[in-house]
Amino acid sequence: MSATILCLNAGSSSLKFALYAREGTDARLLAHGKIEAIGLAPHLIARDAAGVTLAERRWSHEDGATHETLLADLLDSVEAHVGRELVAVGHRVVHGGVDFAEPARVTDAVLDKLDALCPLAPLHQPHNLAAIRAVKAARPRLVQVACFDTGFHQTQPPVATRLALPRALTGQGVRRYGFHGISYEYIARRLREIDPVMAGGRVIAAHLGNGASLCAMKGGVSIDTTMGFTALDGLVMGTRCGTIDPGVVLYLFQQKGLDAKAVEHLLYSESGLLGVSGLSSDMRDLAASDDPRAAEAVALFAYRAAREAGALACSLEGLDGIVFTAGIGENAADVRAMVCARLGWLGVTIDPQANAAHAPLISTAGSAVKVRVIPTDEERMIALHTLELLASAKEA
Secondary structure, eight states, X not given: OOOEEEEEEEOSSOEEEEEEEEETTEEEEEEEEEEEOTTSSOEEEEEETTSOEEEEEEOOGGGOOOHHHHHHHHHHHHHHXXXXXXXXXXXXXXXXXXTOSSOEEOOHHHHHHHHTTGGGSTTTHHHHHHHHHHHHHHOTTSEEEEEETTGGGGGSOHHHHOOSSOHHHHHTTOSOOOOOHHHHHHHHHHHHHHOHHHHTSEEEEEEESSSEEEEEEETTEEEEESOOSSTTSSSOOSSOOOSOOHHHHHHHHHTSOOOHHHHHHHHHHSOHHHHHHSSOSOHHHHHXXXXXXXXXXXXXXXXXXXXXXXXXXXXXTSOSEEEEEHHHHHHOHHHHHHHHXXXXXXXXXXXXXHHHTXXXXXXXXXXXXXXXXXXXXXXXXXXXXXXXXXXXXXXX
């Protein structure tokens, strides 16, 4: 039986997982799933590659199931399913800082460096690292590999990463990093397979979901992106505000008397679609609502995405293609239409019927800019990186 690896994407109350088998230089999906409502009443569901349910389990709040116990159970279940031990676990880690441009095997020293980055990604990094520690506790000898959302953006020129702050702060790592890099790397890879000409050109990839950003790619390489020092920057998101005048933060401190924790919670958890609508952070809920506040939140989301796309077209010095991906990008036809309508001045025209059907290609034949919808697959990208790292370690 071929090498089997587990890919984990850990959040504060959920854990996405995918199981892969190595097939030559590729990875074949065996199963995938999610554990939701961790800390309340956890619910696990696992499906095979065809979507058939393999297992479903619920825990009550009284069971006291934690990330650690749930991961131990998951590892046991995975090994029982494949009939042999795993060879590695690959993790999505949001922030790699300046030290990690490539995936890395997790050691105590690596973990310490990643711990120091938690203040830069407070919603994600602590949970990513908690999953690594939980696997280490359950399987101390199991190889673990960290794949970084910031890594793909290390190719950006200094002018795209610098903040206009004193140079001493820049030297201490206060700069723009960019995120969603694992997703963008997958999109760049997939685009080379299905449309090499477009992949070699100037492309804006739009990762639109509860977390949202855009990436300007030239020849499949990141040259600019909307997220910066933290994953709070850039577009309007589910509960995050995106780009904001720093004076607003000073105002919240000085005039409203909020402390740092309260401001952090407001910007990360009470803003974005939820804050503007007062209803929901879920684009599906807002699209189904007849409340004018919901429409206003959706319009702002699309407006900001289009505005930032215009800025990235400047960074690219032109535009050949747009790729929509992630939950909203792949499934919200109305949002895609609103964004593309505002980019008509760049020569973007889409076919309404193709867009409504979520077709892979939604631009018209006469559009100066090709517009595609490509489902992202971060877990596959993590699997491939993990297998590559294992292979290089074996050769060494």
